[in-house]
Amino acid sequence: MRTCFLGDIHGNAYALEASLQYLDKVKADAIYCLGDLVGWLPFGDRTLTRMRTLGFPTVAGNHDLLVSGLFADHPEQVDRMQATAYNAGLLSSLPGAIEYLLSLPLILEKDDFVVVHHSPFHLPRQGELPTIKCFDYLDEGSLSGCLKAWLNYPHRLIFSGHDHVPAIYELPGETESPQLEDVRIHRPGPDRPLSIKLNPTARYWIKAGSIGGPYRDGAPVANAVLYDRNADTVTLFRISYPTDRLRNELASHQFIRNLPTIQKYIRLLG
Numbered sequence: 683m684r685t686c687f688l689g690d691i692h693g694n695a696y697a698l699e700a701s702l703q704y705l706d707k708v709k710a711d712a713i714y715c716l717g718d719l720v721g722w723l724p725f726g727d728r729t730l731t732r733m734r735t736l737g738f739p740t741v742a743g744n745h746d747l748l749v750s751g752l753f754a755d756h757p758e759q760v761d762r763m764q765a766t767a768y769n770a771g772l773l774s775s776l777p778g779a780i781e782y783l784l785s786l787p788l789i790l791e792k793d794d795f796v797v798v799h800h801s802p803f804h805l806p807r808q809g810e811l812p813t814i815k816c817f818d819y820l821d822e823g824s825l826s827g828c829l830k831a832w833l834n835y836p837h838r839l840i841f842s843g844h845d846h847v848p849a850i851y852e853l854p855g856e857t858e859s860p861q862l863e864d865v866r867i868h869r870p871g872p873d874r875p876l877s878i879k880l881n882p883t884a885r886y887w888i889k890a891g892s893i894g895g896p897y898r899d900g901a902p903v904a905n906a907v908l909y910d911r912n913a914d915t916v917t918l919f920r921i922s923y924p925t926d927r928l929r930n931e932l933a934s935h936q937f938i939r940n941l942p943t944i945q946k947y948i949r950l951l952g
């Protein structure tokens with residue numbers, strides 16, 4: 683069984699199409715989407731329409747829910763709010779788009795893995811709606827706060843996106859009181875994939891990185907994951923695509939090109 687994961691597409695149809703072609707050759711039995719189909723780039727209508735047609739099982743990302751108006755952003759996230767407002771306007775005129783985003787589950791559980799946009803340990807309590815606090819980034823403090831829960835989590839593998847930095851976090855199973863220094867982090871090179879053989883006693887949290895950017899590890903490539911259950915391996919792919927076409931579209935967009943985050947992103951794509 684070969685399962686692929688991709689997410690954080692953020693309106694980047696160039697990266698999405700290149701990644702789909704790449705994954706076609708991987709011959710996956712299933713593909714899951716880790717959320718954030720929209721947000722940041724001003725082309726959320728393109729990727730949302732494409733992903734709805736493909737019909738992959740998909741979880742909701744913070745941008746999907748922000749654009750849908752389910753909750754408000756942190757007040758200091760000014761750039762993100764402006765990009766959200768732009769995409770909300772764009773998608774409001776696309777029939778069924780907001781309803782689709784609001785219908786996405788926060789987590790999907792399958793055999794030995796779960797799929798979640800950010801973290802299975804920061805979901806809202808049963809019966810409560812998510813807020814932006816469910817999507818705070820995982821710094822050392824919050825990671826160490828969920829190590830025990832991770833060690834005892836019923837699923838061996840967690841696949842998530844959100845932070846736009848591809849990495850495999852490995853927690854050895856031998857310890858009863860896990861510490862931050864026990865966590866081993868595997869990262870791919872800027873233009874090389876990373877494949878690791880899984881240790882049967884360890885737990886793994888696989889952060890897929892972003893398909894569409896902005897890329898926070900400085901590598902302007904799309905990122906996707908393969909879990910090969912028979913071989914017991916996980917591979918982080920680095921997928922190149924025509925970034926010059928995206929850069930030109932962003933640089934000529936009258937509104938989005940003015941956001942500092944997007945200006946930085948345009949420079950990275952260049």
Ligand SMILES: [Fe+2]
Nearest residue numbers: 690718745844
């Ligand atoms: Fe994202």
